[in-house]
Amino acid sequence: MIQLSDRMLPLEAHRLGIDTRQEPIVFMRADCPVCRSEGFAALSRVLVSSDSQHIIATLNMVSSDLVAPGQIGFSESAWRRLDLTEGMPIHVSHPPPIQSLSYVRAKVYGHSLDEMQFQSIINDIVDGRYADVQVAAFITACGSDNLDLKEITALTRAMIKAGETIDWGMPMVIDKHCVGGLPGNRTTPILVPILAACGLTVPKTSSRAITSPAGTADTMEVLTNVSLSHEQIRAVVKQHGGCLAWGGSVRLSPADDLLIQVERALDIDSEGQLVASVLSKKIAAGATHVLIDIPVGATAKVRSQAQAEKLAATFEAVASSLGLQVRVICTDGSQPVGRGVGPALEARDVLAVLQGKPEAPEDLRARACLLAGALLEMAHKASPGQGEALARETLDSGRAWQKFQAICHAQGALKRPPVAPYRYSLTTNHAGQVQKIDNRLLAKIAKLAGAPLDQAAGVEISVKLGDRVEPNDVLLMIHAESSGELNYAVDFLEAHPEVVELALSEGNEK
DSSP states (O other): OOOOOGSSOOOOEEEEEEEEEOOOOOETTTHHHHHHHOOOOTTOOOEEOOOOOEEEEEEEEEESTOOOEEEEEEEHHHHHHOOTTTTTTEEOOOOOOOTHHHHHHHHTTTTTOHHHHHHHHHHHHHHHOOOOHHHHHHHHOTTTTOOOOOHHHHHHHHHTSSSSOOOSSSSEEEEEEEESSSOOOOHHHHHHHHHHTTOOOOOOEEEEEEEEEEOHHHHHHHHHHOOOHHHHHHHHHHHHSEEEGGGGGTTSSSHHHHHHHHHHHOOOOOOHHHHHHHHHHHHTTTOOOOEEEEETTTSSOOOOOHHHHHHHHHHHHHHHHHEEEEHHHHHHHEOSSSSSHHHHHHHHHHHHHHHHHSSOOHHHHHHHHHHHHHHHHHHTTSTTTTTHHHHHHHHHHTTTHHHHHHHHHHOOOEEEEHHHHHHHEOOOOSSSSEEOOOHHHHHHHHHTTTTTTTTTOOOEOOOOTTTTEEETEEEEEEEEHHHHHHHHHHHHHHGGGGGGGEEEEETOOO
């Protein structure tokens, strides 16, 4: 009788309930016969196969009873990808070599890559063949100014081809994107209903936060369902002219969402990958006309007008080669927009503007109308110079608020933003005038408070540049869902009081 070797014996699947974010992890005993026969070591990349599916996962070795003899443990990510049930037979072996890693190494050493090489890398990332550390190597290799225009275009094409695309069958589909770096700049949920109310088609699919305390998808998730299927997006847009969805739920440039997860951990958002990320999502979503907002300020993502003009030129050149009409606007990035920084706090500002409440932040309203006006002119719905006035009229009449409600209900709900139970106020000890607000420090405080994962967490800023303050006036308030995270944020704030700087009145000492 022929006896099966150890490597052919299946292991029983066991769900461990361990959250490893997007990276699939499996857990095997150090004394497992399969580990010995295959020569596996901790952090080996392994091919894990059920009867119908397979993935490549990172192996963690266990020397305790966490995994029983004859079992293989799965993280939540790995379990979901294989669609397993408890006890299913699992085979583990060495994966085939990943050819595209040689292209990543070439890029690390400064070589240029062509479209085929980028496509190979992106396909392998989307198929789950790369560990997070390998994705990080690719991101780092492409960082700074390491991609030329030809490479950025090739990377954009590769990211589009790796996912699904939507064809709306119409000559004009509108979209908008802000490059970020400006806390509270949540104009998209305001301008989408303005544009849709004016008869334009605006199928807005947005990303979650990368290095910020909230992305548009994070803020909209406070108010409605953003995880829509391809068919749901089509239905909402057909009925109401627009949607406000998360792009990651419909595999529109799926590589972008995988890259974002690692970029967030590295706190990296390089120019070339930024352009490829934005344009791949827009083209995959079927957009034909796109407005790009670049806030410029000393503590914004883009710090100088020269840098903004260079980035704008890159957007325009790559978009042109891909057949996309793009207009770039450089806006003021010297201070936060609105009052709230963090998903629920930003959602509260958005609702106040749409509902025309007296306490609505005027700077958020003005910025949304400026951008909506530019798109109305771009789409020939308004004459040059008249777009902003049409946007304001649409907002003031209540038509934008009605459209927003209709879109949210079509997506499943219109919820009330949650309120954080823990708060801390920073007050001033003396009179003065606000002369600087540090966007980066403010965003850091909001993230330490728990944003964006804790929806109610963030920072509420009470002052603007040039405001006059008196002793005991509140400069900002930290919101947190737990006392521990509030303490983290407060500790950082106390170590960085320069987040809000005052020019003191005569007779006061700094």
